[in-house]
Amino acid sequence: MTARNTAPAIDVVDARALIANNPDTLIVDVRTPGEFETAHVPGSINLPLDQVDTHLGRIVEDAGGRMLLMCQSGGRATQACTRLAAAGLTGATVINGGMNAWIAAGGPVERGRQRWGLERQVRLxxxxxxxxxxxxxxxxxxxxxxxxxxxxxxxxxxxxxxxxMGMLLARLPYNRGSGGDVDAALARLNAPGRRA
Structure with a gap:
C-alpha cells in the first residue's frame, strides 16, 4: 500500500483571497507549456513538472514569498510540492483541483491557442x-x-x-507550445518584492 501524499493544499476560493491580499503570492503552473498556453491564471509562471527536478536547487534557493502550485487537476502540482518540500522549500501550497477547479469557480483565465490537456492525451x-x-x-x-x-x-x-505515458507525451513538440522559457520563470521566483 502506498503512503498518501500530504502536500499542503488550498481551495480556489481561499487561493484567490490570498492572492488578492498578498501581491507577492506567485502561482507556479507545472503543466506543459502547451497546456499553459491554452489557459492559465493571469500573472502565473510556467515551470513544467519535468523541469522541477532539473532546477530543484535553484528553485529552493531563489523562491521568495508565497508560492501556489497548480496543474490541471492537482496531481502534478502535488508531485512538485512534495519534491520541493523534500529539498527544503517551505511555503509552497497546492491549489486543490488545479485549473479545472479554478475555471469552474469562475477564476480569471488568459486563453491562447487551444490544445488538448495532457490527461486527455493519455486517455486517447x-x-x-x-x-x-x-x-x-x-x-x-x-x-x-x-x-x-x-x-x-x-x-x-x-x-x-x-x-x-504522460511524462513521455509531455516531451512531444505539441505539448511544448511557444512558451516554456524556464529561465524566465525561474527569474520571476526571485523578483524584487517577492522575498519574504
Missing part, C-alpha cells in the same frame, strides 16, 4: 492502444498482452500518482 493514447491491440488479437492472439500491459501501467500510475 492508452484507449487507442488497448482498442487496437484487442482488434489485432483476432489475428494475432499475443496482441492482447499489449492491452494488459497498458492496463497494468494505468493501474501503477493511479497507485503511485505518476504517469510514464
Amino acid at each position: 493514447v492508452a484507449g487507442g492502444i488497448v482498442l487496437l491491440s484487442i482488434v489485432i488479437s483476432s489475428w494475432l492472439p499475443e496482441a492482447r498482452f499489449v492491452a494488459g500491459f497498458i492496463g497494468a501501467g494505468l493501474t501503477f500510475a493511479a497507485l503511485t500518482n505518476t504517469c510514464a
Whole structure:
C-alpha cells in the first residue's frame, strides 16, 4: 500500500483571497507549456513538472514569498510540492483541483491557442492502444498482452500518482507550445518584492 501524499493544499476560493491580499503570492503552473498556453491564471509562471527536478536547487534557493502550485487537476502540482518540500522549500501550497477547479469557480483565465490537456492525451493514447491491440488479437492472439500491459501501467500510475505515458507525451513538440522559457520563470521566483 502506498503512503498518501500530504502536500499542503488550498481551495480556489481561499487561493484567490490570498492572492488578492498578498501581491507577492506567485502561482507556479507545472503543466506543459502547451497546456499553459491554452489557459492559465493571469500573472502565473510556467515551470513544467519535468523541469522541477532539473532546477530543484535553484528553485529552493531563489523562491521568495508565497508560492501556489497548480496543474490541471492537482496531481502534478502535488508531485512538485512534495519534491520541493523534500529539498527544503517551505511555503509552497497546492491549489486543490488545479485549473479545472479554478475555471469552474469562475477564476480569471488568459486563453491562447487551444490544445488538448495532457490527461486527455493519455486517455486517447492508452484507449487507442488497448482498442487496437484487442482488434489485432483476432489475428494475432499475443496482441492482447499489449492491452494488459497498458492496463497494468494505468493501474501503477493511479497507485503511485505518476504517469510514464504522460511524462513521455509531455516531451512531444505539441505539448511544448511557444512558451516554456524556464529561465524566465525561474527569474520571476526571485523578483524584487517577492522575498519574504
